[in-house]
Amino acid sequence: MSSEQNNKNNSKIMLVSSAVILILLFVVLISKLGSESPSQPSQPESIRSRLNAPISLDTNVKNALTCDSLAVTDEYIFYSNTEGLYRTNKDGSNKLELESGEILNINIYNNYLYYTKRITEDKTIANTNYTHNIIKQSFDGSEKTEIASVNCQRVGSMLVANDLIIHKLIVFEGDGGTNDLGEPTGKLVSKYSAILIEDSKHVSDVSEEQYNSIMTLNYPFNQSELDSYLREDNNNFSVRSSKYSVSDTMYFEGRRMKEPKDAAIFSISKKDNKLNLITKYDAVTEDNYTIDNSLTGFCYNENDNSLYYILSARKKVKDSASISEKLDLCKLDLSNNSITVIDTIFKSEDF
Known part of the structure; x- marks a missing residue:
């Protein structure tokens, strides 16, 4: 060659x-x-191991996933209204204010309260971000620690479990423009994070898929099954977001889709698949105003076998943009399906 x-x-x-x-x-x-890739963010071992560990689905976890403004122990009810965070006995006595301001995402973990508080006096601007503090507090209010501070339009949801604070932030991203009111225009995006309780400097992004898998509860009946059973005898009713399951029985809120928009609480069990109407909250229609009712989540207490919830009555005056509100703290005793109004926890002056 x-x-x-x-x-x-x-x-x-x-x-x-x-x-x-x-x-x-x-x-x-x-x-x-x-x-x-963004769907699988890099996470420090201290957070990754806790996120991947099974979460014990105890009552406190289920309550936090179903209602962001209530928490219950064997002795106390903790609730938030438009003015602050309060603790009361089960019968509504000995009310104690633990925090003032706009409080949401109440959790109970290792005998402490965890919640978010928005830091602002202005509630009129929707297209902006605010400072929200994530706070840990003792049941009697004697200890209070700010775990973290986040900047977002709102904290959409939060769960405290496995020594982590796992939360979803709704963040406003402006596009540089303004609307007719002079407010910035843009879009809302969701961001997911986890914070290590013992050292809040340890923060990690969480993928949407992982977050949803943690925050999703499995119920005895799915949405389509509930809608099917509901509409057999309750035409024009739809299933709302307030739901809870105890053993194989599911409790949920239904609401009429057309006027009058009545609300109701139903139960259904896997034992017989029979839908039961527990109570109905009829809408009020007068010449110059209407009052619609809705529920704010359910919290369960095993000790008294009861569900606790907040009933919201919203009054709309005809030919007016004003809306007034009344909030009642209620108890549903599951042993006999009786309902007790524990206390009116908020009422607008013009309600």
């Missing part, structure tokens, strides 16, 4: 080898980029 031919063959081998190396490097790069 001539020297010239040998050089040509060597050149071909080098070109082929170079191409193979480039392809391998490309595959490795794509694989690395895929492993670091």
Whole structure:
């Protein structure tokens, strides 16, 4: 073989080898980029191990996932209204204010309260972000610690479990424009995070898929099944977001889709698949105003086998944009399906 031919063959081998190396490097790069994609954020071991550990689905966890403005122990009810955070005995006596301001996302974890508080006096601007503090507090209010501070339009939901505070932030992202009222325009985006309780400097992003898998409860009946049973005898009613299951029995709020928009509480059990009407809250329609009712979540207490909830009555005056509200703290005794109004926890002056 001539020297010239040998050089040509060597050149071909080098070109082929170079191409193979480039392809391998490309595959490795794509694989690395895929492993670091937004859907699978890099997480420190202290947070990743806790996120991946099973969460004990105890009553406090279920309550936090179903209602952000109530929490219940064997002795106390904790609730928030438009003015603050309060503790009361089960019968409504000995009310104690624990915090003033706009409080949501109440959790009970290891005999402490956790909640979020929005830091602002202005409630009129929707298209902006506010400071929200995540706070840990003792049941009697003697200890209070600010765990973290976040900037968002609102904290959409929060769960305290496995020594983590797992939360969803709704963040306003402006586009540089303004609307007719001079307010900034833009869009709302969801961001998911986890904070280590013992050291709040340890914060990590959480993927939407992982967050939803943690925050989703499995019920004895799914939404379509409930709608099907509901509409057999309650035409024009739909299933609302207030739901709870105790053993194989499910309790939920239904609401009429057309006027008058009555609300009701139903139960249904896997034992017989029979829908039961527990109570109905009829809408009030007068010449110059209407009053509609709705429920704010359910919280369960095993000790007295009862569900607690807040009944919201909203009064709309005809030809007026004003809306007034009354909030009643209620108890549903599951042993006999009796309902007790424990206390009126908020009432507008013009209600």
